[in-house]
Amino acid sequence: MAFESLDRAAKQIVLTVQDYSIFAGNAFLNLFRPPIYWSEFLMQADIIGVGSAMIVLLSGFFTGGVLALQSAATLSAFGATGITGRFVSMSMIRELGPVLTGIMVSGRNASSMASELGSMVVTEQIDAMRALGVDPLRKLVTPRIFACISMLFFLTIVADAFGIFGGAAVTVFMNHQNATQYFSMAWEYLRYPDVLQGLVKPLFFGYIIASTGCFYGLRTTGGTQGVGRSTISAVVNSSVLIIFVDFLISQVMIELFAR
């Protein structure tokens, strides 16, 4: 009995991965095939980009601040508090900026995509769209993916910048260090591969957030309870996937640029 349920669960996981791969693949190919719904793209870009700007800005700022606080405490043991700027900028740009932005946007937008599309499924709006001769994958999913990728790229830059400012605020006003030293350390040790690493990640994360949110939304079953389940699955899976893909990209980038 236990083996049977284990077997069923394993098959279910494999089937979900297969369905997701086909779904995500088709949605990706649609990015390059007309028709592209530009008005939908702009609307989603506004919802994802402008709508998430404040939470990304604040989380970036305070994360930078916390980094400066914690690192300064540790670095002071070695008399190296002067390199706080380098520590904060490197951490934010290479790692925390993209991942934090990804997780914040996932919590806000993967959930909203899953619940919006899930509600459309249970009220037969998706079937109605198909019956009217419109492909929901092109009309609803592709613009969301396109908007999420492009907006996450810019949101990450915002998070990086405000993280560095947050670190500067803590360094100057709480640790009473020199702002010029902080910014020159933050800038001086930054290399192109670091920036590249930080800007490649959001492209993948944006794709993960939108495709996971739409995937779970469109496979909603079981009425309003099902919408809730889809929302949870979308947020949990996209967050885990973001951290996993972050690990893979970091490994590849470190190998590529040997740093």
Add this chain to the structure above:
Amino acid sequence: MSEMPENNTQGAVAAVAAQQCPVLEFRNVSIAFDGPPVLEDVSFRVAPGETRILLGPAGVGKSVLLKLANGLLCPDEGNILLFGEEIAGMREEKLFPLRTRTGMVFQEGALFDSLTVRDNVAYQLIQEQVDDAEIDSRVREALSFVGLAETFSLFPSSLSGGMRRRVAIARALIHQPELIFYDSPTGGLDPVTSTTIIELVMKERDVYHVPSLIVTHRLQDAFMMCSHRYDAAQERMVPLPRGESHPTTTFLMLAEGRLIFDGSLHDLVHSEDPFVREFLE
């Protein structure tokens, strides 16, 4: 006695309609979802100009059958021919042009709640990038047809259940479909609103002669479709002479996933099948 020749005439009209190339044909269609079959070995046809009323108790698979007919679901076995083209297993991209030739009214209307009534009704036209002025005029015409011209710029959330259903009918008709599917168009509505909806369905049948497949479990609606016709001059439905039934309106009945009846009103009311008898009584 006097009913016999009339029934024969109706039967002859239905037979002629059935002989024409069908707009929709099911051949031994079966489908199951993680359990026993929902539909098993279902075969029937819808001829041009014909109105087929699909009866059956709730949960018997009527809506599933309708979704199969429009390619929204794919059968496990059997063939479905829509306008002569096999759609079972057809790729979604190839189905879209076929679906634009049909109209579908969903059980709860399935209006897009983020769009106005105008944009809902014009959805297909907007996708085809029809000129705005033409869209407005066609939407107003479609809304007038269902008697809701004043709802043009409202959102679906501000409409009653019956009004939503009528807007859904306007959306299904705006593209002048060659076949219409109605999924329980009167389900959950009060008797007065139900009669208004049935009158609209009848108007489409008798004024534009568009073939349709109507799913319902309400016998009174089904019998009204057979016993009345729409009089365009009087702009209302009128009863047919006593003993007569509409010649191109025929019945199908589902029970436990199987099609147990396919015939005219006369055949239905005289059926000896115990399930049919129980359902009618």
